[in-house]
Amino acid sequence: MTVEVNPEAIAPSSSAAQDRQAYLAHLLVQRPSMNGLDEVRDRALSIAQERGLPSHRDEDWRFTDLSALYQTSFTAPTSTALALQDIDAFILAEAPVRLVFVNGFFAPDLSATDNLPAGLSVSTLADVGNLVELGQQPGMTEVFTALNTASFADVALLRIAKNQVIEAPIHLLFLTTGDTPIITSPRGLVVAEANSAATLIEEYVAVKADSYFTNAVTEVCLGQNAQLHHHRIQREAKTAFHIGKTAVSQDRDSRYALTSLSLGGQMSRHNPMVVPTAGQTDTTLNGLTLAVDKQVADTHSDLSFTGPHCTAQQLHKCIVDDRARAVFNGKIFVPKLAQQTNASQLSRNLLLSTKARVDTKPQLEIIADDVKCAHGATVSQLDDEEVFYLQSRGLDHNSACDLLVEGFASEIIDQLPIAEQRQTLLNAVLSQIR
Amino acid sequence: MTATVENLVNQPYKYGFVTDIEVETIPRGLSEDVVRLISAKKNEPQFMLDFRLKAYHQWLKMSEPNWPHVHYPPIDYQDITYYSAPKAPEEKKQSLDEVDPVLLETFDKLGIPLSEQKRLSNVAVDAVFDSVSVATTFREDLAKEGVIFCSISEALHDYPELVEKYLGSVVPINDNFFSALNSAVFSDGSFVFIPKGVKCPMELSTYFRINTEGAGQFERTLIIAEEGSQVSYLEGCTAPMFDTNQLHAAVVELVALDDADIKYSTVQNWFAGDENGKGGIYNFVTKRGLCAGKNSKISWTQVETGSAITWKYPSCVLVGDNSVGEFYSVALTNNLQQADTGTKMVHVGKNTRSTIISKGISAGRSQNSYRGLVRMGPKADGSRNYSQCDSMLIGSDAEANTFPYIQVQNNSTKVEHEASTSKIGEDQLFYFAQRGISTEDAVSMMISGFCKDVFNQLPMEFAVEADRLLSLKLEGSVG
Incomplete structure (x- = not known):
């Protein structure tokens, strides 16, 4: 893995950079202790330190102000016991398999993992020890992702065996609870082996918690001809901070469809990053962002093709009300190898109040000539x-x-x-x- | 088929000759003394020297922008000649007869005849050679209507109050690195003033020519259209072929008052470097129009075919209520050319409207990026924008990028953006072939169809010229 070193992070040129460095050090102290995976975590730690935290001067964070986050101090998460009735509202009867994590720790009492359908295995770090697939997806050197890798308390591992089709949706529920402001690092890893198919619902919610910071990462690895319908629902508390990465790699002929809903958090950011590593894949990215009051909701998607004959469709919608702000940056990269790509992207934004604000940037970078790529954006009331x-x-x-x-x-x-x-x-x- | 398309694009650059003329240059390098020297050479009023010095000190504090999607080795600003002019008698020429015949011949060769018998009957031309303006045609005819059309150096002597009032009002000194550099060292350029209620009787045009090797060209254009006036202005440019890169950092400022209408067209054909990317002009230009008055309109049309690197965003700041901004662009890159170009439409006033039509064609190993900004300010009630940017790729090594920034802070506005990327399809070529049309002709037809929305905006004579220029440039690259 090559790591680009940001010179500013090593030699802070201003007091603001020093403040960010100090804040990162503060976050890195708030790591729950854990056995195993030392090598992976240590490497992520050094990447996070080399990268440093971004400011609005970084192009990727130009429209999203992190200063409110940098002014809040968080403590390490603790494993908190919740009763089943506390999460009653989130239980989905039609998703019999459920993995629940509280503050990033696996909660076996709240989960439902008996009667697994054939071909599905669910596990956590305690069961598997070493995970070869962990941290292998694209975008792992981004600072918040590295911070998650260095800090997670547990990993939700879903593995769908070769040639198996799992009919019922699998529910992955990440809960945050507690009165003190904590930083949690939920982590998911989905491995869909060749010719398998599944539906995943990944949900972020709060129970009796308001001020906290969720720094989530979910990795998805699709084998040849595998199919995953991925539904990511972010319903954090209105005062929480949420930064999430969905890192996906797709092997030949695989199909990946993401539906991402972003409703909560005073500042939220979602980075779906999809890399089809071979040709003939199909990718669908759909998103809905709702921002009200003074919320800032940001989506930065990145789709980078590497092989030929791929198709992709993206539709991102934002509803912005009050004094809220929505940010969308959708990048599609088509290198020379990705001939015959057919990609379309549309950003549609609805402004419901006079003070609402939208910053959108659909972005196409194309080096292959035999492609069809189109993008569009609309903003209106x-x-x-x-x-x-x-x-x-x-x-x-x-x-x-x-x-x-x-x-x-x-x-x-x-x-x-x-x-x-x-x-x-x-x-x-x-x-x-x- | 590949061979024919490639041949189509690789036409030699026919403006690459050097005029052998005695020139007066100052030593390379930039310092406060150089700024004072340029100002003294042009015998400028005190306010101008102050303006330049302020810009120079500002420039020292700034750093070169690194966000454009272009790559080039660092520029040594101390290795550029900041002033170069054909040697001439002290006084300004009273008539064309006194202009050095070698210069007239040069412009003849470029297709811009200045002498009275040959010149175009309906276009007034200001010809700029390196750092100075050599001649301006039809000045008397224009003066009858009250239109002022002269070089900016002359304007500084004859109409200092106008220049002082408007210079730097649209593009402030510290706007960006290159505009600050230009403000410190600009040598010449055109000045246009259209008084209240006057419809300029003919097209105005400036032709820029870089001749001296190692010289940078820093021109400054200022166009002011008073209430209810109208003007159409065209700019063209060429340079000889040199192995080294030359810097061209111009600033253009347009001011449109109530009900005024400015149309600014550019056909840019600076030397683009050879097929290996050697030489060529770095075209780092700041162009901005201010629709200051109600119902005013500024329209930019550009055909960008030359330059090794283009970094240019002709913009409209729509302050006056109901004002209109337009941007029509064709940007063609071939070989190793790089272009990062687009526009900015900043809506400030109510019911302002803007239209962006951008067509990018990239061939060879070139990079062509559209970068645009549409900003709806909090008070821009009822404003509208429509943007369309299409890219065409010719050859599998060419690159086309789009970076549209859309920032909306008012919910009664409407913004629409569309972009597409494609190539000339085999089926399309086959369709033409079926009807007996050769690949080359088919490609050039399709390209002129692709660019038609933009060419339609150009003044008649130049639309024909632009179409021809494009097919020449593309000769050999399609197929």
């Missing part, structure tokens, strides 16, 4: 004519607006596999903007 049309059919103004927002959000939410959860999330979205 609700269309007066559409509202008028609904009013002319007897809806009052507010119901008409609600219906239009519901339609806008449903395009993404409807892709979730469980009807009950779709309704819950749609209600959550609508209740926020009313």
